[in-house]
Amino acid sequence: MSAARSHVADDGAQNIGATLEFHGAAGEVTGSCTLIRTAKANILVDFGMFQGAPADEARNAIAPKIDFASLDAVVVTHAHIDHCGRVGMLPKLGFRGKIYCTTATHELLGRVMRSSARLQRARFYERSSGSAPWSRALMPGEAPGPAPEFPEAQRLFDTPEVRDTMDCIEGVPLDREVKIAPLVSLTFRNAGHTAGAASAEFSIGVGAARKVLYFSGDLGPERGALLAPPHRPARADVVVVESTNGERRRDASADTDQVLADIINEAATKKLKVLAPCFALGRAQLLVHRLARLHAKGLLHGLNVYVDSPMAVHGIESLYRNPEYLAPEPQRAVRAGEAPLWFPELHYVLSKRESMAIDRMVHGGVILAGSGFMDAGPIQRHLEESIDREDCLVLLSGYQPDGGFAWKMQRGADRAQFNGRTVPIRARTVRVEGLSGHADQDDLVKWFGGFGEKPGRVLINHGTDSARAALASRLTTEHGIACTLPKPLVPIEV
Numbered sequence: 001m002s003a004a005r006s007h008v009a010d011d012g013a014q015n016i017g018a019t020l021e022f023h024g025a026a027g028e029v030t031g032s033c034t035l036i037r038t039a040k041a042n043i044l045v046d047f048g049m050f051q052g053a054p055a056d057e058a059r060n061a062i063a064p065k066i067d068f069a070s071l072d073a074v075v076v077t078h079a080h081i082d083h084c085g086r087v088g089m090l091p092k093l094g095f096r097g098k099i100y101c102t103t104a105t106h107e108l109l110g111r112v113m114r115s116s117a118r119l120q121r122a123r124f125y126e127r128s129s130g131s132a133p134w135s136r137a138l139m140p141g142e143a144p145g146p147a148p149e150f151p152e153a154q155r156l157f158d159t160p161e162v163r164d165t166m167d168c169i170e171g172v173p174l175d176r177e178v179k180i181a182p183l184v185s186l187t188f189r190n191a192g193h194t195a196g197a198a199s200a201e202f203s204i205g206v207g208a209a210r211k212v213l214y215f216s217g218d219l220g221p222e223r224g225a226l227l228a229p230p231h232r233p234a235r236a237d238v239v240v241v242e243s244t245n246g247e248r249r250r251d252a253s254a255d256t257d258q259v260l261a262d263i264i265n266e267a268a269t270k271k272l273k274v275l276a277p278c279f280a281l282g283r284a285q286l287l288v289h290r291l292a293r294l295h296a297k298g299l300l301h302g303l304n305v306y307v308d309s310p311m312a313v314h315g316i317e318s319l320y321r322n323p324e325y326l327a328p329e330p331q332r333a334v335r336a337g338e339a340p341l342w343f344p345e346l347h348y349v350l351s352k353r354e355s356m357a358i359d360r361m362v363h364g365g366v367i368l369a370g371s372g373f374m375d376a377g378p379i380q381r382h383l384e385e386s387i388d389r390e391d392c393l394v395l396l397s398g399y400q401p402d403g404g405f406a407w408k409m410q411r412g413a414d415r416a417q418f419n420g421r422t423v424p425i426r427a428r429t430v431r432v433e434g435l436s437g438h439a440d441q442d443d444l445v446k447w448f449g450g451f452g453e454k455p456g457r458v459l460i461n462h463g464t465d466s467a468r469a470a471l472a473s474r475l476t477t478e479h480g481i482a483c484t485l486p487k488p489l490v491p492i493e494v
């Protein structure tokens, strides 16, 4: 913390007349939730879930100490659970205003909330009865009974609340200014992070007194092959910036296409089953795009690729419908009616039955499945089926939380446990760089180079304390920017 404090700004900068309260993601990477108060309005930016250990997830049930009925608006930067996962709780908490997100995020948000509700229900049944309620057998003549009750007190939200929430959502195209509260307007800017992901640019006040408060949301890398680089604002009075990769620097020499080409070549020659744990919105699309490019160069060798995630498929379709999120070349292709995220060997797996079938079927093929951390979702089933086989290759990429399944595999775990059954790990792991949807430290520092004049205040959130301190140190050294590292629930006047 001493390094963090040494970069804390004094309050010499001219204030814009707002108070910020961080109810999550201050010193950590999940649970994004920030309250903006001005003299005339209260606005919430993101309402994400805490993720990770069970103790972190337990925090989701505790509603933040916010008067939700008094909020003028809620702004959602993108459809990742750590930013939007608790939006479905808003009606129950008394919120009656509008929820703003980009039109592309609007298309995805209902599905994300419904799948989150299903997951909560499944977890509840697992905890209370040790199994999911829909998997019991019925004897001849035995009538199907109702599913066990999922008590109101145990659930954050369920399908009816998702419907109520969807009624409140207003999708706004990128770069269109919309008034959302007295003396506050909002413009979404492309964040380059995933389909629909945006930074939120708030304009507060009127005339010459108008001030700009810029929330980065999650920012993508500066030079991605698939997605457009993040918008660089020319000026802002106050910037709240994420720092997920605030202390990481990408290996610039890593040639992602070549590494993938080698893996595919080996998989085709030796008939390997390649498991690629992916997040449905983000890495799945980045990987499909890279594989499509290999196909175009004749380097896929006819290997079948299965996307085992309906949400990932929606993410792909979303990019076709919203090409403004794409980098210049794939954007040109989509606008010309081409399909940069398609190749003949690409198959969408849309049901659990198909997912189970490909486990048995695939010898010499690639399966993309969630979750990216390998601790949940269909990837668990594929791992259980194949992790003890020498003809299986697990492709790891991006950030892995300490102590998790993927983290341990990368560090030489030799056995895995599935529902009490222990199996030896014979599958090989291989790490592929260049598939992260987040800006690294160099990207973030460069992003600040885009400001015509230095922002009055910079607050760093959405990162561990060491990531925030590392980024703050470089911003101070290279741009002369003093940074504030907000603490949870401590109001900051800006």
Ligand SMILES: [Zn+2]
Pocket: 078, 080, 083, 193, 218
């Ligand atoms: Zn994100």
